[in-house]
Amino acid sequence: MRKLIMAAAIALPVFGTAAIAQETVKIAYIDPLSGGGASIGEIGLKTFQFLAEELNAKGGVLGKKVEIVAFDNKTNPQESLIQAQKAIDQGIRILTQGNGSSVAGALTDFVSKYNERNPGKEVLYFNYAAVDPVLTNEKCNFWHFRWDANSDIKMEALTNYMKTAPAIKNVYLINQDYSFGQSVRTAAKAMLGAKRPDIKIVGDELHPLLKITDFAPYIAKIKASGADTVVTGNWGQDFALLLKASADAGLKLNWYTYYAGGTGGPTAIKQANLNHQVFQVGEGIPNLDNKPSQEFEKALRAKYDFSLFYPRAVNQMRMLAAAADKAKSIDPVKVALALEGMEFDVFNGGKGNMRKDDHQFFQPIYISSLGERSEKEPFDEEKTGWGWKLIAKIEPAQTMLPTTCKMERPK
Amino acid sequence: MLELIVISTLNGVLFGMLLFLMASGLTVIFSMLGVLNFAHASFYMLGAFFGFQISRWFGFWPALVIAPLLAGAIGAAVERYGLRRVHKNGHVAELLFTFGLAFAIEEVVQIIWGKSPVDFRIPPSLDFPAFTIFSTNYPAYKMFMLLVSIVIFAALLITLKKTRIGLIVQAALTHPHMVGHLGHNVGRIFRLVFGVGTALAAVAGVIAGPALVTQANMAGLLGPILFVVVVVGGLGSLPGAFVASLLIGLVQTFAVSMNGSLSGAFGPLSPDYAATWLADIWNVTIAQIAPIMPYVLLVLILIFRPMGLLGTRDT
Numbered sequence: 001m002r003k004l005i006m007a008a009a010i011a012l013p014v015f016g017t018a019a020i021a022q023e024t025v026k027i028a029y030i031d032p033l034s035g036g037g038a039s040i041g042e043i044g045l046k047t048f049q050f051l052a053e054e055l056n057a058k059g060g061v062l063g064k065k066v067e068i069v070a071f072d073n074k075t076n077p078q079e080s081l082i083q084a085q086k087a088i089d090q091g092i093r094i095l096t097q098g099n100g101s102s103v104a105g106a107l108t109d110f111v112s113k114y115n116e117r118n119p120g121k122e123v124l125y126f127n128y129a130a131v132d133p134v135l136t137n138e139k140c141n142f143w144h145f146r147w148d149a150n151s152d153i154k155m156e157a158l159t160n161y162m163k164t165a166p167a168i169k170n171v172y173l174i175n176q177d178y179s180f181g182q183s184v185r186t187a188a189k190a191m192l193g194a195k196r197p198d199i200k201i202v203g204d205e206l207h208p209l210l211k212i213t214d215f216a217p218y219i220a221k222i223k224a225s226g227a228d229t230v231v232t233g234n235w236g237q238d239f240a241l242l243l244k245a246s247a248d249a250g251l252k253l254n255w256y257t258y259y260a261g262g263t264g265g266p267t268a269i270k271q272a273n274l275n276h277q278v279f280q281v282g283e284g285i286p287n288l289d290n291k292p293s294q295e296f297e298k299a300l301r302a303k304y305d306f307s308l309f310y311p312r313a314v315n316q317m318r319m320l321a322a323a324a325d326k327a328k329s330i331d332p333v334k335v336a337l338a339l340e341g342m343e344f345d346v347f348n349g350g351k352g353n354m355r356k357d358d359h360q361f362f363q364p365i366y367i368s369s370l371g372e373r374s375e376k377e378p379f380d381e382e383k384t385g386w387g388w389k390l391i392a393k394i395e396p397a398q399t400m401l402p403t404t405c406k407m408e409r410p411k
Numbered sequence: 412m413l414e415l416i417v418i419s420t421l422n423g424v425l426f427g428m429l430l431f432l433m434a435s436g437l438t439v440i441f442s443m444l445g446v447l448n449f450a451h452a453s454f455y456m457l458g459a460f461f462g463f464q465i466s467r468w469f470g471f472w473p474a475l476v477i478a479p480l481l482a483g484a485i486g487a488a489v490e491r492y493g494l495r496r497v498h499k500n501g502h503v504a505e506l507l508f509t510f511g512l513a514f515a516i517e518e519v520v521q522i523i524w525g526k527s528p529v530d531f532r533i534p535p536s537l538d539f540p541a542f543t544i545f546s547t548n549y550p551a552y553k554m555f556m557l558l559v560s561i562v563i564f565a566a567l568l569i570t571l572k573k574t575r576i577g578l579i580v581q582a583a584l585t586h587p588h589m590v591g592h593l594g595h596n597v598g599r600i601f602r603l604v605f606g607v608g609t610a611l612a613a614v615a616g617v618i619a620g621p622a623l624v625t626q627a628n629m630a631g632l633l634g635p636i637l638f639v640v641v642v643v644g645g646l647g648s649l650p651g652a653f654v655a656s657l658l659i660g661l662v663q664t665f666a667v668s669m670n671g672s673l674s675g676a677f678g679p680l681s682p683d684y685a686a687t688w689l690a691d692i693w694n695v696t697i698a699q700i701a702p703i704m705p706y707v708l709l710v711l712i713l714i715f716r717p718m719g720l721l722g723t724r725d726t
Contacts, residue, residue, distance in 0.1 A: 034526035035628045042527050072526070177699060207667075208702050211632060213623035216422045216553075217667040221698075223547055224415035224668075237528070237624065249418075250540060250548035 024065045025330055027052070027126075028087035030080055030097045030107070033072035036210030037099050039263040040236040040309075044098060044129075045070050047310050050300060051317040061324045066317075075099060075210055077106035084110055088123055093332050096316070098129025098148070099236070100209070101180035105132065105139060112141040122332045122410075126320070128313050131258075132179045133187075136358040140405035143332075145339060145359045147312040147319075149283060151180060151233065151258075152401055155187040157365045157394045158231075158256055158281045163195045168254070170202045172227035174218060176238055177206035184233035184258070202227050210238055215245035222251065229254045240264030247272030255279065260370065261309055261388065266381035269370050276371035276389065284311035284348035285368045285388035286379035293348050297379060307381055314347040315361070319354070333410055353396065358405035362396040414545035419664050425553055427660025428560035432615035433633070434640040434652040435567060436608025442584050442647025443604055444494070446502055449509040452634035453516040454609040457482045458616025459625045460524055463531040471534035471621075479613040486609025490602045513630065521627045528626040556618045563614065564653065571649065580604060584647045585723075639705045643712045645722020654720055659705045666701035 029048055032041035045068070052066040060066055069092060071083035080103045084095055097107055104127055111125040125144045127135065131151040135144060149157075162168055173188055175181030185204060192199050202225040205218060212218075219242075222230060230253060234242055239259055247268055255278040260269065269278045286297045286307050293311070300308055308314070319342060320335070326342075327334035341356040352363035368388040373380065377387040437451045461478035462471075469477075489512065497508045532538075533552045540548035571577035583590045583600055591597040616629075623629070640659055644651030673693045712719060 034521065035626070036624075038527035038626070203670075206699050211702065213629070213632065214422075214426070217419060217664045220415055220418040220422065220547070221668045223418075224412065241624065248540075248548065248550040248553075250543070250546075 024067045025061045025094070025324075026067050026069050026090070026092045027094045027096055028071055028084070028090075028092045029068050030071045030073050030083050030087065030095055030103075031099050032075040033070060035074050036237045037075040039240075041072075041075075041099055043263055043306050043309060044313070046304055046306075047300075047308065047313050048096070048317070050303065051314060055317060055321055061321045062328070062330060064330065073097070073103060075103065077103050080107055081110050088114070093122070093330075094124045094126060094320070096126040096128055098127060098310075098313075100178070101130040101132030101135065101183075102178045102209075104130030104135055105179060108135060108139055108141060108144045111143045115143055124332045124336055126316055128310060128316050130180070132183050134179070134183075136360040137404045140358050140403070140407055142336060142359075142407055142409050145316075145336070145354065145361070147316040147361045149363070149365055149399065150360060150401075151183045152187050153362075153365070153399045154258055154281045155184065155191055156399055156401065157367065158279075159188070159191040159195050160394065160398075161279075161367050161392050162192070162229075162256060168196070168199055168229045170200050170225070170227045170229065172203035172205070172222050172225055172230045173201060174203070174205040174207065174222070174230060174232050174234070174242070176209040176234060178209050181206060181209070181233055184231075188231050207238075210236065212238065213241065215242045216249065218242070219245045219249045219251055222246075222253075223249065227253060229256065231256045233258045235259035236262055237264070240268050243268035243272055243274075243278075253277070256281075258282070261285075261307075261381065263306070263309075264382075266370055266384050266386060270382075270384040270386050274370075275386075276369040279367055279369045279391065280388070281365060281367050282311075283315075283346070283363050283365060284308075285366060285390065286381075287368075287373075287377040287388050288348050288366070288390060289376070290349040294378070296347070301379075307379065311347045312361075312363075315344065315352060315363070318347070319344050351396070355403070357407065358403040359407075360403065362400060364396060365394040365399055366390060367392040367394070414547065415668055417544060418547055418549075419668050420661070421549065421553075423661035423664035424657060425557050425560075425660070426664060427657035428557055428564070429615055429619055430633075430636065430640050430660055431653050431656035432560055432563060433612045433637055434644065434656050435564075435649060436604075436611045437637055438641045438644060438647055438649065438652045439580070439584070439604055440608050441641055443587065443601055444498075444505065446494075446505040446509065447638065447641075448608075449506070449634070450489075450512040450516060451509075451609070451612055452630040452637055453513045454482050454486055454612040455616040455619075455633065456520060456627070456630040457485065457516060458613025459531065459620035459629060460520055460529070460616075461613065462617035462620050463524075463529050463625055466531070466534075475614075475617050478617045479610040482613030482616075483606040483610030487602050487606030489609075490605035494605070495598065495601075513634070517627055517630060524627070526627055528624045531620045531625040533621040552622060556622060559614070559618055563611065567611075567649070576603075636705050639709045642709055643719055645719025648719065648721045648723070651719055651721030659708070662704050662708065663701055666704050667698050669697040672696045 029045055031044055032038050048068045052068050055066045071087055073080035073083050108125055111123055115122045127146040129148050131148050133150045133152045136146055173185050175185050239262055257280050260278050260280040297308055323335045323338035324330050327338040339354050342354045344352045346352040346363045350364040352361055354361050368390055370388055371386050373387040377389055380387040433455055440448050458478050461481050462474045465474035465477050497504045537552045537555050539551050541551035541554045542549055579595055640655045644655030672695055
């Protein structure tokens with residue numbers, strides 16, 4: 001046994017570097033594969049691997065095979081930079097990351113500095129889920145592309161819908177204590193204040209990111225505040241456990257969320273018996289009346305036991321292939337230039353556009369709720385029998401928030 | 412408001428009792444061997460994972476018994492074949508040994524069970540609301556956790572106070588050399604205490620696993636707080652560990668439910684300072700700093716009462 005481990009320890013790094021860089025397009029997936037973010041990080045990894053296989057089945061990117069290489073960043077910014085450096089040292093030129101805007105902030109700075117110091121060896125940073133608005137505003141740079149709608153765009157869509165729900169009177173905000181959670185809370189306060197001045201914010205909570213395993217004290221506090229609605233940007237374990245605690249306490253109110261569909265979320269919602277009381281804003285759900293995306297969903301579910309949580313990842317990978325085709329090269333600078341301003345038929349139907357000014361992708365946004373299904377909703381979530389139902393669709397034009405980005409492009 | 416106080420008290424006591432299950436073993440080992448066992452929380456994690464695995468094969472109830480026995484056996488083996496040999500090389504070596512052991516256990520758990528959380532469910536027979544208080548349900552499983560902790564606390568207290576073995580352990584706590592000179596096998600007592608201590612941590616793991624999250628970093632999340640409990644309670648003092656566990660459980664739970672901040676107490680900060688670091692301190696709520704409260708307590712205790720709340724020795 002010991003010999004085997006020794007042999008593996010010696011052989012693994014050798015194989016890692018021996019893989020021929022020219023023959024494959026490698027993408028470094030830098031996300032949590034351990035700790036509190038692991039449940040969601042592993043699903044992301046499998047999704048990207050599935051998408052790479054899809055591209056490879058169609059001949060890859062410019063005839064080259066696409067390969068996803070996983071790096072565990074433990075949702076930690078410093079660790080992410082070490083992993084990014086490791087990826088670059090292996091010759092990888094495209095990094096992708098999504099979980100945690102704190103990580104994304106560090107990574108985007110790192111990539112921009114690295115590219116400044118290493119002309120000719122540029123790397124790209126594809127952000128599929130970190131939605132802190134600063135990443136495409138104050139902190140924007142040429143190398144960063146974001147496929148997820150930023151937090152302000154999502155809140156704009158969400159509050160436009162909340163505006164039409166007169167039952168909402170007392171709102172409780174609970175968010176993770178880091179850049180993203182803080183931006184959700186700030187945007188929620190500002191936008192609700194402008195659109196529904198009659199709504200009272202009865203609570204405004206920030207809790208540590210991915211560290212809490214029992215939300216019962218927070219649920220007791222929400223209960224005591226007399227709220228009828230909760231707005232939260234929580235993701236991963238922080239959402240599933242929050243809802244689990246709420247189910248245990250028998251708390252019944254409406255939830256407006258960014259990421260209710262993440263691992264464990266639907267199960268907790270069913271357990272809490274919140275039939276169509278949990279709303280989610282996002283760029284797509286399985287139950288949209290769109291044949292290609294439903295086919296994709298079927299294929300994914302046949303292979304894995306989860307549903308597609310990242311339609312944006314599909315757009316990201318397909319657009320990478322399209323951009324490489326357009327540029328006739330996989331050189332990062334050329335790919336980046338081809339991506340700028342690119343129009344694309346998005347996964348869930350409709351048109352999307354990678355805005356040139358700030359590299360923010362704009363696409364139709366959907367508000368949906370989880371609960372019992374009709375014939376129009378063929379897919380359920382996490383074998384609960386409940387599925388996402390479309391509530392409202394918001395066209396890209398309505399979400400075009402201005403940007404303060406002043407981008408410097410390579411000469 | 413009353414509702415919040417009652418529910419928070421329940422939650423706080425529950426968390427406190429869970430801490431006590433672990434801290435009781437740690438504090439006794441601490442004062443006997445004179446060494447902080449950094450790997451103690453790892454046995455809590457081992458308990459949870461053993462519990463998960465065994466409950467898959469035989470159900471939850473056998474797991475509740477077998478997993479702690481297994482973890483206790485491993486603990487006793489660690490003391491016999493690891494710590495005792497390292498002991499010859501002094502306290503620093505022992506400390507480093509337990510430190511390394513904690514990482515080794517975590518790594519082994521990750522290799523066997525993976526890095527993401529495992530699906531350790533509450534047994535169906537306990538998955539219902541125990542009672543409803545002010546229209547809030549209180550889960551039966553949490554009451555069960557509380558009950559188990561109280562039973563173990565009582566059993567531990569009776570063993571220590573009323574039995575011969577308890578008498579020797581108590582003596583070994585304060586006068587280990589004297590106990591040895593009197594002809595007792597101190598080595599065996601150490602092994603027994605280490606085994607029982609780690610088994611208690613494993614019990615905490617088995618019952619906390621389904622309620623919290625069973626994952627490889629669960630030792631890291633709880634470990635530091637355990638040391639706070641031991642130091643605040645006082646070295647080797649079981650009643651001290653009990654008081655400190657409850658205190659920290661309540662402090663953390665109540666801190667979460669409080670919204671007070673400096674700006675709440677003294678009014679908003681003058682706009683001149685709005686963009687400075689002062690604004691952050693001014694606006695931060697007690698709920699936000701809840702996670703660091705135990706450590707603040709640790710620092711204060713070390714400054715003002717180094718022997719801990721109920722400790723007698725100040726080493």
